[in-house]
Amino acid sequence: MTLDPSNLLVGDRPEGFRSGFACFVGRPNAGKSTLTNALVGEKIAIASSKPQTTRHAIRGVVNRPDAQLVLIDTPGLHKPRTLLGERLNDLVRDTWTEVDIIGVCLPANQRIGPGDTYLVSEIAKLERRPKLVALATKSDLVSDTRLREHLLSITKLEDELGLRFEHIVPCSAVSGEQLDDVEDVLVSLLEEGPAFYPDGQITDEPTETLVAELIREAALEGVREELPHSIMVVVDEMGLREGRPDDKPLLDIFASLVVERDSQKGIIIGHQGSRLRDLGTRSRQQISALLGTPVHLDLRVKVMKEWQRDPKFLNRLGF
Incomplete structure (x- = not known):
């Protein structure tokens, strides 16, 4: 991923207009993707309680009269066990070096632990460190007393690691608490500059990627760890589909769910195909809502042994 603004500029904006890039980081299930979706106002990144759900650096665009903020939702930094894991970690670290702001998501309903400390310490080592903002996500899940304790813990983390957050903001992407504050804080830290994307554009992800991610999100529900x-x-x-009237379009999508073992294929398909049918129904509804077009979805399940360790397959998928 390259964030070269010279390749993206689309025109001038009013005097004082601000623009730039920010990314959210945090442990798995810290609320990064949900927060990205909430600020953009549309679902562009899938969210799940499963670790390492995010596998791409997905850009979402927040358009305002006074600014354009490009949010990059990245995978969580983790201990890699496969070639895919190594490449995802490389993607995260590359993104850190190219954004203007890093928002560190520290869920208020969880104690700050070694994983958080490691993550922030890695950011602190960057030669060119972006501006840092601490986001106490999931603030709606805790009492005021617990939230105050959490904010104090974030301050202690600053002292422990010898860095400073520009702001510390409690927020909840689900309830909407202080989302405006998060947006205002991020915009305030941007430099003046032109817009990178046309008004109204909320992502530059290819449609095929968004469709594949929505199918994967549906597949993640209720499966084993x-x-x-x-x-x-x-x-x-x-x-x-050809031959359809203009006022009754139908989008045909043929997609493959790739797993690593025959036993996993059976889990995805379910008893007499029940899980695959349910998966198809849920993902078809999401895709149709995203694209605004009725969808016919044909899903197949394929086994590709150890695909996460196959460099040729990973290269073909853009990892």
Whole structure:
């Protein structure tokens, strides 16, 4: 991923207009993707309680009269066990060096632990350190007393690691608490500059990638702990069905769910295909809502042994 603004500029804006890039980091299930979606105002990143759900650096655009903030939702930094894990960590670290702001998500309903300390200490080592903001996510899940304790813990983390957050903001992407404050704080830290994307554009992700991610999100629901890492979705073919009236379009999507073992294929398909049918229904509804077009979705399940360790397959998927 390259965030070269010279490749993206689309025109001038009023005097004093601010623009720039920010990314959210944090432990798995810290609320990064949910926060990105809430600020953009549309679902562009899938969210799940499963670790390492995010596998791409997805850009979401927040457009305001006075600013354009590009949010980059990245995978969580983790101990890699596969080639895919190593490449995702590289993606995270590359993103850190290219953004203007890093928002560190520290969920208020969890104690600050070694994982948080390690993550922030790694950011502190950067030669060119972006501006840092601490976000006490999931603030709606705790009492005022617990939230105050959490904010004090964040301050102690600053002292422990010898760095300073520009702001510390409690927020909840689910309830909407202080989301405006988060947006205002991030925009206030941007430099003056032109917009990178046209008004109204909320992401530059290819449609096929968004579709594949929505299918994968549906597949993650209710599966065993070891299975989420093994699921990949590939859109094999997508296009409007020929011969349909203009006022009754139908988008045909043919996609493959790739897993690593035959036993996993059985889990995805379910008893007499029940899980796969349910998965297809849920993902089709999400895709249709995203694209505003009725969808016919054809899903197949394929086994590709150890695909997470296959460099050729990972290269083809853009990892």
